Amino acid sequence: MRFDSLDAIFFDLDDTLLDHRGAVRRGLHDVYHLYPAFFGSLDFAQVHAAWHAINEAIWEEYSRGLLTAGELRLQRARQLVEWVRSMLGATAGIAPEEIRDSYMQCYENHCTLYDGVLPMLDALKDRYTLGIITNGFASVQRRKIGGTELGSRIGHVIVSEEVGVHKPDAGIFRIALASANAEAAGSVYVGDNYLWDVRGAAGAGMATVWYNAIGTHRPAEYADVDPQAEVRSIGDLASLFGITLERSPQS
Ligand SMILES: [Mg+2]
Known part of the structure; x- marks a missing residue:
């Protein structure tokens, strides 16, 4: 043609x-370093793989009209917090809203x-x-x-x-x-x-x-x-x- x-x-x-893929990884890396007490002994590769899986599944729900954009952002942060707790047991408390907001800021900072x-x-x-x-x-x-x-x-x-x-x-x-x-x-x-x-x-x-x-x-x-x-x-x-x-x- x-x-x-x-x-x-x-x-x-x-x-x-x-x-975008690079911005997700670098943005999440910033979040990982912002909250060392929360992520504890988890290494970044584990956190990145978990975030990728959470994000893929929740975008699928969003694309089927099951969630609003605001719900997507809060729920994926909440799922990450739950995943960290499931991996570490008791962890430093953190509000999902804080993870949501800091991730969006860090992600956008790395968009090139x-x-x-x-x-x-x-x-x-x-x-x-x-x-x-x-x-x-x-x-x-x-x-x-x-x-x-x-x-x-x-x-x-x-x-x-x-x-x-x-x-x-x-x-x-x-x-x-x-x-x-x-x-x-x-x-x-x-x-x-x-x-x-x-x-x-x-x-x-x-x-x-x-x-x-x-x-x-x-x-x-x-x-x-x-x-x-x-x-x-x-x-x-x-x-x-x-x-x-x-x-x-x-x-
Ligand atoms: Mg694309």
């Missing part, structure tokens, strides 16, 4: 343009873009309509976009909490296309999550690029949808659109 003949490029945010994202967008922004379609909390996603200089380069930002529909529902992609006055047939969506991003955007009739930086295998149950391209780095992504970045950043 000729990517350079398209009119519009829409991106996922977390783990596509922005190193992958190398090469801003030069790539600078080369694209005069040739294509650019947008972001992200599942997440409006206030958090908007701060991340504003704080990383994406906001000045990408005109159309759609956050699931604001529009009341989330990926992989084709509706959120259609809302984004309408907001950018773009046609699905002339648009591509780039994202890391096979279900949410590749299948979701394909369901709305868009071309798709799977941003598979960590080299995961495609889930077998999704063999029915092929992306038009799969890339491993921002440099590879830029080259689909005929752009050579000065260094070849690895993301």
Whole structure:
């Protein structure tokens, strides 16, 4: 497929343009060091693995509409506190609200873009309509976009909490296309999550690029949808659109 003949490029945010996975790990690491009496003899790798499992399960509940955003944030902190207690027995008392608030602050402090994202967008922004379609909390996603200089380069930002529909529902992609006055047939969506991003955007009739930086295998149950391209780095992504970045950043 000729990517350079398209009119519009829409991106996922977390783990596509922005190193969300790294921010989670570094933010949680800060929290771990803020409360040494609470985390006691647990090592950080254990805490990180527990947090990852709690977060995956609770986002699944949130995506099925079983929780509000506020409930998600409090409940995952509460589950972490319960997990620490189950591992250590009696521990220093801590309010889940404190873990919730300090985690969100520490996480946001560590949100940075992958190398090469801003030069790539600078080369694209005069040739294509650019947008972001992200599942997440409006206030958090908007701060991340504003704080990383994406906001000045990408005109159309759609956050699931604001529009009341989330990926992989084709509706959120259609809302984004309408907001950018773009046609699905002339648009591509780039994202890391096979279900949410590749299948979701394909369901709305868009071309798709799977941003598979960590080299995961495609889930077998999704063999029915092929992306038009799969890339491993921002440099590879830029080259689909005929752009050579000065260094070849690895993301
Ligand atoms: Mg993502």
